[in-house]
Amino acid sequence: MSDNPLLPNALGRPKDMAKRQSILDAAKSLFLNKGYASTSMDAVANLAGVSKLTVYSHFTDKETLFSSAILAKCSEQLPELFFELPSGVPVETVLLNIGRGFQTLINSEESVNLHRLMVTLGSQDPKLSQIFFEAGPERLVHEMEGLLSKIHQTGALCIERPHYAAEHFFCMLKGSPNFRLLYGYGGLLTPQEADAHVQEVVSVFMRAYRPA
Numbered sequence: 001m002s003d004n005p006l007l008p009n010a011l012g013r014p015k016d017m018a019k020r021q022s023i024l025d026a027a028k029s030l031f032l033n034k035g036y037a038s039t040s041m042d043a044v045a046n047l048a049g050v051s052k053l054t055v056y057s058h059f060t061d062k063e064t065l066f067s068s069a070i071l072a073k074c075s076e077q078l079p080e081l082f083f084e085l086p087s088g089v090p091v092e093t094v095l096l097n098i099g100r101g102f103q104t105l106i107n108s109e110e111s112v113n114l115h116r117l118m119v120t121l122g123s124q125d126p127k128l129s130q131i132f133f134e135a136g137p138e139r140l141v142h143e144m145e146g147l148l149s150k151i152h153q154t155g156a157l158c159i160e161r162p163h164y165a166a167e168h169f170f171c172m173l174k175g176s177p178n179f180r181l182l183y184g185y186g187g188l189l190t191p192q193e194a195d196a197h198v199q200e201v202v203s204v205f206m207r208a209y210r211p212a
């Protein structure tokens with residue numbers, strides 16, 4: 001049976017969000033444990049406890065499901081709300097909240113395993129690397145770029161190139177602790193160490209972009 005069946009038009013029919021979440025959870029588990037190539041839509045359906053047609057009604061193909069699973073993982077720790085600039089909230093507080101959420105995201109077991117998987121898959125399938133990058137890292141940089149542009153407009157910080165500033169912010173947060181974790185050299189930082197790291201990065205970032 002084809003792994004990409006043609007489905008009847010289901011426009012207007014409400015989606016079961018509980019089933020969608022079950023499918024995403026199953027997909028994340030299988031992609032991380034079996035790899036992309038060895039994960040079939042049938043296997044995802046079986047683990048999620050739904051029919052294969054239900055999987056396709058939510059996600060048109062395996063690439064879409066993979067992308068959606070990555071996006072869902074990112075949104076768990078860094079929902080779009082994190083990248084807002086609430087009135088009366090100090091910029092430093094906003095950056096600290098994003099930094100803490102990002103630290104939790106990149107150092108989670110799922111994220112570490114996914115990055116290790118992509119190192120292997122990336123050289124074999126560049127398109128898969130593109131899907132991963134656009135759904136994960138690029139989406140976060142884009143959201144951060146928008147926030148930094150708003151901060152620049154308020155005059156709180158002087159950020160003339162928000163895209164590069166966003167990349168620098170996340171790269172500093174990853175730092176050597178995450179690099180060591182990815183290579184299995186050392187464990188997680190303690191909560192106190194992780195928070196101290198985030199505070200130091202935000203402090204450096206604020207000093208770098210503080211108006212003259």
